[in-house]
Amino acid sequence: MLRQSILFCLCLVAVSASAADRLTDRAFSTRSVVYAPHAMAATSQPLATQVALQIMRDGGNAIDAAIAANATLGLMEPTGNGVGGDLFAIVWDAKTQQLYGYNGSGRSPKSLSLAEFEKRGLQDVPSFGPLPVTVPGAVDGWMALHQRFGKLPRKQLFAPAIQYATQGFPVSDVIAYYWGASVPRLSPYAGFKEQFTIDGRAPKTGEIWKNPNLARTLQRIAANGRDGFYRGETAATIARYMAEQGGFLTEADLADHHGEWVTPIHTNYRGYDVYELPPNGQGLAALQMLELLEPYDFSQIPFGSAEHIHLFVEAKKLAFADRAKFYADPAFAKTPVEALLSADYTAARRALIQPKAALQVAAGEPKALNEGDTIYMTTADADGNMVSLIQSNYRGMGSGMTPPGLGFILQDRGEQFVLKPGHANSFAPGKRPFHTIIPAFVLKDGAPWLSFGVMGGAMQPQGHVQILMNLIDFGMNLQEAGDAPRIQHDGSTEPAGQNTPMLDGGIVNLEHGFAPEVIRSLMRRGHKIQFADGPYGGYQAIQRLPNNVYAGASESRKDGQAAGY
Known part of the structure; x- marks a missing residue:
């Protein structure tokens, strides 16, 4: 069910909000949760999921599988x-029983200035x-x-991608x-048409695609590590x-690049410790939203009710106002994380x-944040290691x-800077821009409970909060929590572009499945309602059950697959 318009597309609109004719009678599930005793992987492409599982079958751990x-x-x-994009990850290390965060975002060229x-x-x-x-x-x-965490040799990790790049694979629907959709706007740039089209067009669904140039790039990385790229x-x-x-x-910009290990930030939501990475990402917004929503008793507020949607949207507006003002590269501007999460401020x-x-x-006038595209994936192994990983070129296929x-496209993440002197996220040489991509992780009583993410620009913190509310407040299972119809508020001040204030309250996009009387009630409260073709994100998740069995779920709006053994 592919849509003709891509105006607001990040994913496809759910075919239906109800699948109640299934034997399980779970109202929103499009398919069953996947369960496995040893290992699990959930990605947005089934062949990639199978690669992750094979790596773990061959002796690798969840970190090897994620790479x-x-x-x-x-x-x-x-x-x-x-490989032209950025990466963020949260790792649960079974040996040390700790979470580790990695910020793999690149910096602006040192020779480029605001002037x-x-x-x-x-x-x-x-x-x-x-x-x-x-970078x-x-x-x-x-x-x-x-x-830090891998077991298998580099060459073994990159062998599947190199083989598929050389021999080809069938392209999937979404x-x-x-x-x-990307070919018309990127074809004018040198190198794109030659390396990413077939006679000037995109590959069709089911058509075999090869990328021998990327295979050679990956071979250099496999042989020489980071020096094979930078x-x-x-x-x-x-x-x-x-x-x-x-x-x-420049070559110097590439050679000087370094990511960094960071300490995840967290809040407790109804007994669950929810972890995100600190700015320059936007994970803090999800934590702020959860803090704002916690006092409300959602056991008395049904899913999909006007009160549920209203409270969610209002919390989003408040968190995103802070997001626009404070979130930036901490090397250039200190985000007051503790103050923003404090009880008094909240x-x-x-x-x-x-x-x-x-x-x-x-x-603020949103600068098309919702047109970016990303992948989210998660893996878990027999030893209990789990990885929550997100990676992106930003605007679809990038710049x-x-x-x-080389067989890849460089990212356009620098679009996320503000060209306004004095702003926390103002452009500067050698600076990391505000970042939309955020992985998430949840602990329960100090043990892993959930590794998950929802890709999709400004939808991501909104998606994180909706998934957690669906699981914790509304009692949905892991697949149902992702398949349930989603809410997306658009129009908050953005930490990018002109950062221009707007005072009309924005627009609420509702996916198919919300009742007409609910929509009317929201409109009476002053909400502007819109029905977009799909700015609702892409979800993958792995849950660790009390008996150490893994549960997996994959986004019904994407091509993906959760699978295990």
């Missing part, structure tokens, strides 16, 4: 990720071309994860759809191409929520900058 599957997804789902944008008369960083390109952080992230032939090709295209990314903000009237919170002979 191998992510490399495979970069080949198979270039509409959302690849350059001003000289060109630009008020926003362009969406495509050389100016939004930042790709994904490969560094893979190497850091592997060095990926083919977005690939086709130095040598690959780095030189990137820098030379960028200079030819009027860009600013109570003062919560007091602004009116039960029967929509807030007109200062908001269009496609260096010759």
Whole structure:
């Protein structure tokens, strides 16, 4: 059921909000939860899920499996990720019984300044071309994860992706759809048409696609680690191409790149410790929303009711107002995480929520954050290790900058800077932009309970909160929690672009499945309701049950698969 319009598309609208004719009679499940005793993987492409499982069958752990599957997804789902993008991860290490976070986001070119944008008369960083390109952080992230936690040799991890890139694989439905949507806008950029089309068109559903250039790039990474990407032939090709295209990314920018291990931040929601990564990502917004919502008794507020949707949207508006002002690279601007999550501050903000009237919170002209695309995946192994990993080129297939002979597209994450002096997220050389991609993890009584994520621009913190409410407040199972109809509020002030305030309260997008009387009630409260084609995200999850069995779920709006053994 592919939609013709891509105006608001990140995924497909659910076919139905109800599957009550199934024997289980779970109201929203499109299929059953997957259960397995030893290992589990959930990704947005079934072949990548199988790669993850095979790596674990061959003696690798969840970290090895995540790297191998992510490399495979970069080949198979270039509409959302690849070696030209960034990476964030949260790892539960069974040996130390601790969570570890990794921020694998790249920085802006050191030779590009805010004055350059001003000289060109630009008020926003362009969406495509050389100016939004930042250093790709994904490969560094893979190497850091592997060095700290991996078991198998690098070459074994990249072998499946290299084999598929060389021999080919059949393109799946949703990926083919977005690939086709990307070709017209990226074909003008040098290298794209030659490396990502078949005679100028996207590959069709079921058509075999090969990428021998990417196979060679991955072979250099497998052989030489991070130096196989950030130095040598690959780095030189990137820098030379960028200079030819009027860009600013250099070999020195690539060689100097480093991600960093970070301590996840968290809040407790009804006895569950929810963990996100700190800024420059937006995971803090999900925690702020949960803090705002916790005092409300959702055992007395039904799922899909006007009160449920109203409270959710109002909490989102309040959290996103802070997101627009404070979230940025901590090396340049300190985000007051503890203050934003404090009880006093949260109570003062919560007091602004009116039960029967929509807030007109200062908001901003959204800079198409919801047009970005991403992959989220998660893995878990027999020893109890679990990985929550998210990776993205940002706007679909990225900037269009496609260096010759390398088989990947550079990300356009720099579009997320503000071209406004003095703002926390204002452009600066060697700075990481505000980031939308966020993995999540939940502990219960100090033990792993859930590894999950919901990709999709500004939808991500909204999706995280909805999944957790569905599981904790509304008693849904893991698959049902993802299949239930979703809410997406659009119009909050954005930490990107012109950061322009807007005072109309924004728009509430509702997926199919909410009752007409609920929609009318929301409109009477002052909410503007819209029915978009699909800005509702892409979900994958693995749950650790009390008997140490894994449960897995995969997004019904994507091509994905949860599977285990």
